[in-house]
Amino acid sequence: MNLLYIIDLLGTLVFAISGVLAAVEHKFDIVGAFILGLVTAIGGGTLRDLLIGATPVGWMTDLNYLICIVCSIALCFFMKGFLKKMRKGLFLFDTIGIGIFTILGIQKTLSFGLNPIIAILMGIVSAVFGGVIRDVLSNEIPLIFRKEIYASVCLLGGVFYWLLTYLGCNYELSIVLPILLVVVIRVAAVKNDWQIPFRPLQN
C-alpha cells in the first residue's frame, strides 16, 4: 500500500516542522534547527529500531526521510507566516502522522517476532518519543508527560489496529479505521481539553 509510505513521509515532514519551529522559538542556529527537526521526526522510530535490534535504523537506508527534514527547514524559513495560518492543517497531518507511526511501529515490531503487547508499546514509542527527545534537547519537561492525551490516543489506535488484524479484517480497513479513531478522539480531546490526570489516593 503505497499510500501508507506517502503518509509516513508527510508525517515525517510535519513532525520535522514542529521540531524546527521549537528551535526557532529557542533561538537556535540553523544547525540546532536541523538537528531538532531531525530528532523530532525520526527520533521515535529510531529508538524503536534500536530497541528491537533493527539496525542500521530505517531512515538510513531511505534518503527520502532526510529530504523531508531538509524541506521542513526550507518551509519554516520561507513560509513561517503561511505555516502559522496552516496551523489547523498541520495539526491534522500531525494527528494522521501519529496514527501511521503507531501502526508502522506495530507492524515492524511484530515482523521481528515480538509479542503484540510489546508491539503496541513500540508503536507508541515510534509516535511519541521524537517529541520527547525534542523537549529534552530544548531543556523542557516533555509535553506528553503533562498535557494532551497524545500517547493515550496512540494506545487506543494501536489496540484497535491489533484487534482488527487479529479478527482477520481487510488490510486497508485495518489501517484506515484505527487512524480515523486516532483523529476523531484527538480532535475531540483537544476541543474539550480532555486530560487523564494521575492523582494517587492519599490513604
Next chain:
Amino acid sequence: MNLLYIIDLLGTLVFAISGVLAAVEHKFDIVGAFILGLVTAIGGGTLRDLLIGATPVGWMTDLNYLICIVCSIALCFFMKGFLKKMRKGLFLFDTIGIGIFTILGIQKTLSFGLNPIIAILMGIVSAVFGGVIRDVLSNEIPLIFRKEIYASVCLLGGVFYWLLTYLGCNYELSIVLPILLVVVIRVAAVKNDWQIPFRPLQN
C-alpha cells in the same frame, strides 16, 4: 538460581515505584507516570543491552518486567500512604536491587565475551542509568552526579563479585556476599551522609 530472578523483579518494581513517585511530584499525567516508571525500572538494563548488542533488549521477551511496572502504577495509585510508611522497606529493596542489577549486568556482559572492566562498568550502568534517565526526563540534574555514593557502591559490589568469581568462590556465595556488601556500605553511607566530592587542586 530462581531467587535471583525474583529479586530482579522486586528490584524492577521498586525502581518503577521511584519513577512513578517522581512523576506524581512533577504533576505528570498517567502516561507520564507510566513512562517515567518504565524508564527508571528498565532504562539502565536497556542501555546496557544496546551497548553490548543484546537486542531485542531483555524486557521485550519477558513480559513480567512490564507487569511489575503496571503494578507499580497501581500500588502508587491505591497505596501512596502505605508506600510512605514503607519508606525504609523500599530503601532496602532498592539497595538490594542495585546489587542484583549490578551483578546481572556483569554476568550478561561477560557472556558476550567482553572484558571484566567493561563488564563491571556495564553492571554500574545497569544499576544507575534508569535513575539518570528519570532525572533527565524530569528536567533535573541526575541525582547520582551530586549526592549519595550510589554508583561507587555498585563499583565496590561489582569488583567484589568479580574477585569472588575469579577466585573460584561458590556461586551462591559470590552473589550473596557482594549484595550484602552493597547493602552494608549504602546503609552506612546514608546514615553517616558519606560523599565523595571531586574538588580539583587549584594549582
Next chain:
Amino acid sequence: MNLLYIIDLLGTLVFAISGVLAAVEHKFDIVGAFILGLVTAIGGGTLRDLLIGATPVGWMTDLNYLICIVCSIALCFFMKGFLKKMRKGLFLFDTIGIGIFTILGIQKTLSFGLNPIIAILMGIVSAVFGGVIRDVLSNEIPLIFRKEIYASVCLLGGVFYWLLTYLGCNYELSIVLPILLVVVIRVAAVKNDWQIPFRPLQN
C-alpha cells in the same frame, strides 16, 4: 595509519577533559565527573555505532579509550591550573579532535555499506553528540544549538574528505587536508565570532 589512532585517543582525552571540567563547574561528585567525562568523550561515537548497528560499540573492545578518560580525571584533579593556562592548546586539540572524529565516523559508516550522505551525517554525530549529551546531563541547552559553528565545520570537513576520497586523492592527504580545513575555519570562526543564525522570514 597509526597517527590517526593516536590523534583519536588525544581527541578522546581532550573531550573527556571538557566533560570533567563541566562536572567541576556543576559541583558534581567524582562519579558524576567520571560519567560526564565518559559520555562527552565517547557519546558521539557510541550513538553512531548504535545507529549503524556496530555493537558492541567501539570503545568496549579497546580499553585505551577508558584509560584516556581516567587520565582526564587525574589531569583535572592534579593540574587544573595548568589546564587553564593550556586553554589554547586544548582548543587546538579539541578542533583537531572533531576533525578526526568526523573522518573516522565517515569511514566506519561507509564500511557498513551506507550512503555517503548518511556517512557524513554520522561523522558529524560522532564529533558533536558527545557534547550534546554532556549538556543534556548538566541540564543545559546544548551549546552547539546556540553558538559556535561547531557542527557546520564538521559538515564542511566531512564533505571535503568525501570529495577528496571520491576524486581518488592520496590517503594521507585526504585526511590531513580536511582536518586543516576544520582547524582553519574554526579558528577563524571563533576569532571573528561567526554564527549562522536561523531567523525565518516573517511573511
